[in-house]
Amino acid sequence: MMYGVTEVESINFLGPIALTYGMLQKERDQELRNYLRFTCETKPELCVSTILEEYTGNIFIMDDEAYSSTVTNTAGVVRDSLLDILSDARTVAPILKMGLFHSMVNRHSYFYVFTHKTESKDHLLNKTSTGDELAYVFGVPLGGSSFHFVDRYTEREALFSEVIMTYICNFAYRGNPNRARKLENYSLGQFDWTQYDVDWPEFGSKQQYYLQLGK
Incomplete structure (x- = not known):
């Protein structure tokens, strides 16, 4: 079997404004919450904070609306972190898992x-x-x-x-x-x-x- 990915597999997930100008941290966090709504029902906030820490390398402090980073991020960096997360979750990880299963038998x-x-x-x-x-x-x-x-x-x-x-x-x-x-x-x-x-x-x-x- 032959399969592959591009560098950004979730670019159609965001609107033109976010793609062009970036997004705020609270906007990214809300998009991530929406995505995790049905996949991380037990402790969604823990999932969000863990994922953001993994992909950004920063420690996040939970408040009512967003995770405040200890490092000031530009709107573009915030957007890119969401695209990386969604690309891995929606496309890259499933393809790699499929590839691993396939390689076991062929x-x-x-x-x-x-x-x-x-x-x-x-x-x-x-x-x-x-x-x-x-x-x-x-x-x-x-x-x-x-x-x-x-x-x-x-x-x-x-x-x-x-x-x-x-x-x-x-x-x-x-x-x-x-x-x-x-x-x-x-x-x-x-x-x-x-x-x-x-x-x-x-x-x-x-x-x-x-x-x-x-x-």
Whole structure:
């Protein structure tokens, strides 16, 4: 099985104002309470304070509305901490758990983190988010923009897309993305392909390896 994530998997959870300008601590805390309402019913406030301490590294003092940090946080830092929490809880942790279960019965388990940011596209928070890898999986940079993929792509991004498609095709045919290196390519030259001549290690319970797709 092949599976992966982007850098921010919860970006659609927040509204445009919070994404652009950040948020107050009490706004973040309330969003977190809302999310934990049905998953931490016994001691929700303890869950909130423990999670915030884990993700921010600060000690929080509970009051009626918010957790006051001992360190002054900017609105952007507060927003980013919530995005990290929600990304891990809603996407990353479940995928990793699934991957661990799968690897116990089938060692052909491959995990990726997609970090490439398309040069012509503006990225919120300067990070990749849900769906950013789809254009490269479907080979859009090779044929040019179409349908709802309207970004412009460089030659190197076309090569990057071809590399990803090669990984996927190898896995689909043989169960291993590393086999059957291409002798012919459509993007740039063979020398340019050498930078991607790396083995994609298997993901397992002992060694949780992954391949970073991007810089």
